Amino acid sequence: MKHRQIAVGLTASLLLLTACGQAGTPGAAESGPAAVTVNGQAISASVFDLYIGTVSQQPAEAIPAEQKDQMLDQLVAMHLAADAAQKAGLDKGKDVLAQLELTRMNVLADAQFKKMLADTPVTDADVQAEYDTQVAAMPKAGGTEYNASHILVDSKTTADAIVADLKKGGDFAKIAKEKSKDGSKDNGGNLGWFTPDTMVKPFADAVVALQKGKYTETPVESQFGWHVILLHDSRAGSPPPPPPALADVRDQVVQLVQRKRLQTYLENLRKAAKIQKTG
DSSP, X not given: OTTBOOOOOOOOOOOOOOHHHHHTOTTOOOOSSEEEEETTEEEEHHHHHHHHHHHHSSOGGGSXXXXXXXXXXXXXXXXXXXXXXXXXXXXXXXXXXXXXXXHHHHHHHHHHHHHHHHHSOOOHHHHHHHHHHHHHXXXXXXXXXXXXXXXXXXXXXXXXXXXXXXXXXXXHHHHHHHHOOSGGGGGTTEEEEEOGGGBOHHHHHHHHHOOTTOBOSSOEEETTEEEEEEEEEEEEOOOOOOOOOHHHHHHHHHHHXXXXXXHHHHHHHHHHSOOOOOO
């Protein structure tokens, strides 16, 4: 349904390691034994392993020999194309230089993130504290659930006309099927049972304020349009499920602790930096 809110958890925007752009660049600093030599230029085994891991999301040792040969051919083809581009002077182009600089920032930022997390390992106490914080934030009761229907239209004028029809005895479900632009119109506008937190705020506030069997005589505006809402019933919500055991969600909690540390680290870097936007 269009107007249900989607709850988005805390996420960290970690930059991805773009090994492909680096591995195929002639003249890049490489160390260790060569995986292949192309026109006298060596591509190291470490670069090849990184390419495998980036493309397959698996360690190099987990890849069958035949597939490795195919991936090495792909890396060689990339190297040849990059070499040809460099000879054609494309590495001096504005767009290419910008992409190379962005790739460089990606790789360095990723390395710094990994170093920061390695320098501050997550302890059992950290995990327990974060788990306790998340459990404490869980709802303690189910709250009130509501069963309502609505008619969603694009303008207040149309919504006012619908209210006028309802006051004359018009059938709510029939009007919804004829005039609502929401997918619920096929059910006569009925949204089933829901809690206010799953709805956009203007809609939720209007539902909570309604009496059973009444509709909103003043249309309700949200970012989706104008709503005429009919409250069918309300009831006490079901109690929330118990929190999962820490052992079952330990990995997720560790990741959450790490994401919060990265967020704090980036915020501190920003506070210490002199940033001047010119755009």
